[in-house]
Amino acid sequence: MAAGDSGEDKLIARLFGSVATHPGALGLKDDAALLAVPPGHELVLTKDALVAGVHFFPDDPPASIARKAMRVNLSDLAAKGADPLGVLLAFAIPPDMDAAALEAFAGGIGADATLYGAPLLGGDTVRTPGPFTVSITALGAVPTGQMVRRATARPGEAIVVSGTIGDSALGLALRLDPARSGFAGLDSASLDHLRDRYLHPRPRLALARPLRGRASAAMDVSDGLVGDLRKLLSASGVAGTIEASRVPFSAAARAAIAAEPALLETALTGGDDYEILAVMPDHEVSAFSTFATAAGIGVSVIGHTHEGEGLSVRDGDGAELTLARGSFSHF
Amino acid sequence: MAAGDSGEDKLIARLFGSVATHPGALGLKDDAALLAVPPGHELVLTKDALVAGVHFFPDDPPASIARKAMRVNLSDLAAKGADPLGVLLAFAIPPDMDAAALEAFAGGIGADATLYGAPLLGGDTVRTPGPFTVSITALGAVPTGQMVRRATARPGEAIVVSGTIGDSALGLALRLDPARSGFAGLDSASLDHLRDRYLHPRPRLALARPLRGRASAAMDVSDGLVGDLRKLLSASGVAGTIEASRVPFSAAARAAIAAEPALLETALTGGDDYEILAVMPDHEVSAFSTFATAAGIGVSVIGHTHEGEGLSVRDGDGAELTLARGSFSHF
Known part of the structure; x- marks a missing residue:
């Protein structure tokens, strides 16, 4: 200093x-x-x-x-x-x-x-x-040798995220336009939750050790789930498919998306989640989840990697979702 | 990134x-x-x-x-x-x-x-x-254990600086007011030298190893020789006396100071020297100088530490120099 x-x-x-x-x-x-x-x-x-x-x-x-x-x-x-x-x-x-x-x-x-x-x-x-x-x-x-890298994801593995996705991006949307329809029906606790997730990221340090030796690749979700997953897959030379219905949303996020479906894209592609996005063999997910649960953190399998390139985001019927933007830009 | x-x-x-x-x-x-x-x-x-x-x-x-x-x-x-x-x-x-x-x-x-x-x-x-x-x-x-600290200078040791002092502060003064009298008589090589020292500090990495185990304390001179030496002495709980006539000046700095004596204070108290200021036993100075010379860097003993507190800056006659400001503020 x-x-x-x-x-x-x-x-x-x-x-x-x-x-x-x-x-x-x-x-x-x-x-x-x-x-x-x-x-x-x-x-x-x-x-x-x-x-x-x-x-x-x-x-x-x-x-x-x-x-x-x-x-x-x-x-x-x-x-x-x-x-x-x-x-x-x-x-x-x-x-x-x-x-x-x-x-x-x-x-x-x-x-x-x-x-x-x-x-x-x-x-x-x-x-x-x-x-x-x-x-x-x-x-x-x-x-030594155990840093979990971004470019080393293997095909045929589970794509996992911690916590919930989209709260922070919805919190930012709420800050920018509190009057939009998605937020009209939310109670004050839900609105506070979204605002707080934008202001106060929750670094998942309790997951650092469980990731080591277990995940083939990981990164934190800072620029939006879809964009960051695309980066991880592309760097690793593998393809991935995720199902939007398996992406974990908080009750507040679910309520906002139900009221204004366009907010689904905000949640999937918006930034500042600061959750862990990892790729690991299916047989490792259970142990990883156990460690996470002990730390009070949820873990969700949202899809799988496979040979090839690119990311598919499917809706509940298996149809491809088209997202106008893959990644987050700051306001 | x-x-x-x-x-x-x-x-x-x-x-x-x-x-x-x-x-x-x-x-x-x-x-x-x-x-x-x-x-x-x-x-x-x-x-x-x-x-x-x-x-x-x-x-x-x-x-x-x-x-x-x-x-x-x-x-x-x-x-x-x-x-x-x-x-x-x-x-x-x-x-x-x-x-x-x-x-x-x-x-x-x-x-x-x-x-x-x-x-x-x-x-x-x-x-x-x-x-x-x-x-x-x-x-x-x-x-391990060999970082050279600032607050560990001992009394009865030599105060040493590398290179030359004041060039950068004079280079800044020249940038701010090229017309002032101190710079009127300097040739273009001297002016270029002062400008270059302001733009391009010269980190004395060749002195890092020779300092270890030899200097009782050191810091780099970033906020002016007098102010930084005061900080080092105060942190160490020792006093120091330096002689302005022993402070190493480049030919360009000497010419500017001769033409405009007020620039002496600029040189002694101005910032951005990025030379090494160290305190070490007298018997270590010779070996330290030998390493420095091999790297093309001059080393000057400008005074000594002693028991007590505070810094005295003496002129050639042994009289105390009064400096209006001890330390550098950025422009």
């Missing part, structure tokens, strides 16, 4: 210094952090940046922005079968960000660092004339 | 995919990178962000912006005694950044990745309505 002499610099040093309790952070008072990687392990590294007005709403609560930035990175670690070691945080502060917002942001980073065992190790704070911008680098560890 | 479907996304995937030749980068086609840390070593981690209009001029050549972003991070590794393992890169692209600029930026990253043995392992590309913003996380390795 750059520690200057201004009052704001001192505030930042105090706020984040109190968050950075890991000994390798050196109290954020050195030029670098120090980290031991467990013997027999490799590092898994990911770095995602978020920009106000692009990846989150500028008026989202600062603690929620912090948690989203942490979680989208931790979600990548989970999908790769990695256990978190820590994070580095850089953020660019716009002129209108006040001390209360900085404190709330630091609090969100600290809360998730504790919740997910991903200590803040270091980083940098800069000013910007532009929007609030956050960049996190997450470091994880896997036993 | 986020690989979307737009033409620009494909260009970015191609440009940076061709830079990311390290096997752990997985061609930038997975969600994360994979890195083995050498046995018996710890990770040293640093993350510095740069914002157009704050840390560099928006019209600086994109390749130079890339190289500055790489080098300010690698400079931190050097000062900690760490050998580079690789970097992660996130950058936010403003609407007016064109394909040629992206290509030049990628070229700068690739050239320095090769030059310094710091391969591009992964990262993220996002859009921003704000200024071009670059965040790099650099990963290095040190034998």
